[in-house]
Amino acid sequence: MTYAVKECFLTVQGEGGQAGRAAVFLRFSGCNLWNGLERDRAGAVCDFCDTDFVGTDGDGGGKFAAASTLAEHVEARWIGGQGDRLVVCTGGEPLLQLDPALIDALHARGFSIAVETNGTVAAPDGLDWICVSPKAAAPVVQTRGHELKLVFPQPLAMPDRFEGLEFERFWLQPMDGPDQAANTAAAVAYCLQHPRWRLSVQTHKYIGVR
Numbered sequence: 001m002t003y004a005v006k007e008c009f010l011t012v013q014g015e016g017g018q019a020g021r022a023a024v025f026l027r028f029s030g031c032n033l034w035n036g037l038e039r040d041r042a043g044a045v046c047d048f049c050d051t052d053f054v055g056t057d058g059d060g061g062g063k064f065a066a067a068s069t070l071a072e073h074v075e076a077r078w079i080g081g082q083g084d085r086l087v088v089c090t091g092g093e094p095l096l097q098l099d100p101a102l103i104d105a106l107h108a109r110g111f112s113i114a115v116e117t118n119g120t121v122a123a124p125d126g127l128d129w130i131c132v133s134p135k136a137a138a139p140v141v142q143t144r145g146h147e148l149k150l151v152f153p154q155p156l157a158m159p160d161r162f163e164g165l166e167f168e169r170f171w172l173q174p175m176d177g178p179d180q181a182a183n184t185a186a187a188v189a190y191c192l193q194h195p196r197w198r199l200s201v202q203t204h205k206y207i208g209v210r
Contacts (some may be wrong), residue, residue: 001097001099002063002065003063003064003067003070003102004028004029004030004056004063004097005026005027005028005029005056005058005060005061005062005064005070005073006027006028006052006055006056006057006058006091006092007025007027007058007059007060007061008024008025008026008027008059008060008061008073008074009024009025009059009060009210010022010023010024010025010077010078010079011023011025011209011210012204012209013086013088013114013204014204014205014207014209015149015171015173015201015203015204016131016147016169016171016200017129017131017146017147017171018086018088018114018129019203020203021084021086022080022084022086023086023087023088023114024074024077024078024086024087024088024111025087025088025090025210026074026087026088026089026090026094027053027058027090027091027092027094028053028091028092028093028094028096028098029053029054029055029056029091029092030053030091030092030093030096030097031049031053031091031092031093031096032093032096032118032120032121033045033046033049033093033118033120033135033136033138034046034047034049035054036049036052036053036054036092045135045136045137045138046136046138047136048175048176050176050177051092053091053092060073060077067099067101067102067104067105068105070102070105071102071105071108071109071111072109074087074106074109074111075109078111082110083110085109085110085111085112086111086112087106087111087112087114088114088115088116089113089114089115089116090116091116091117093117093118093121094115094116094117095115095117095121095122095123095124095142096121098115098124099124100126103124103125103126103127104126107126112129113126113127113128113129114127114130114131115127115129115131116131116133116149117130117131117132117142118132118133118134118135118138119133119138119140119141119142120138120139120140120141120142121141121142122141122142123142123145129145129146130142130144130145130146130147131145131146131147131149132145132147132149133148133151133173134148134150134161134162135151135154135157136154136156136157137156140162140165143165144165144166144167145167145168146167146168146169147167147168147169147170147171148162148165148167148169148170148171149171149173149200150162150170150171150172150173151173151174151175152172152173152175152186152190153183153186153187159190159194169198170196170197170198171197171198171199171200172187172190172191172197172198172199172200173187173199173200173201173202174186174187174201176202176205
């Protein structure tokens with residue numbers, strides 16, 4: 001298959017259970033819950049996304065005809081030597097494109113593979129870290145993993161809907177935007193009352209990295 005990549009860059013993970021860890025972010029183009037066009041946002045399943053995943057024109061973006069070529073592209077952005085390599089596959093929705101061939105090619109170059117997915121597509125075998133972030137009323141097909149990271153509040157996706165799923169960690173992440181302060185206060189209050197849930201803060205936005 002041809003892989004469409006919006007951007008590919010080295011940073012530190014800003015949120016969730018891997019926060020603070022050096023990683024290459026591999027952002028795939030496209031999503032199944034919103035087409036990324038502002039004119040269609042209001043009618044999308046997910047209408048609060050703050051990420052540009054349209055096209056292949058970002059830093060390190062492009063189209064890649066082979067898994068090995070894309071894996072080499074990821075490796076070229078890593079500067080930390082041979083150990084503790086991490087690539088975070090995100091989007092858009094990365095599981096529309098991340099396949100066994102690319103998983104094998106990244107593993108062959110020493111990378112652990114994390115994925116940030118909306119959970120509507122089943123994850124292929126071989127992933128080292130699965131983060132599911134449910135959106136609105138969209139069905140959750142991927143019901144197990146390392147962390148469930150719920151943007152909060154979402155009237156159609158409140159925490160009690162997901163507590164029966166098989167995840168090691170449950171995070172509430174305050175929704176960004178004009179109501180962020182109120183959303184943060186509400187998330188803190190929920191975590192205090194329901195200590196299974198932990199607060200996830202988008203630290204990359206505070207320290208000024210992508």
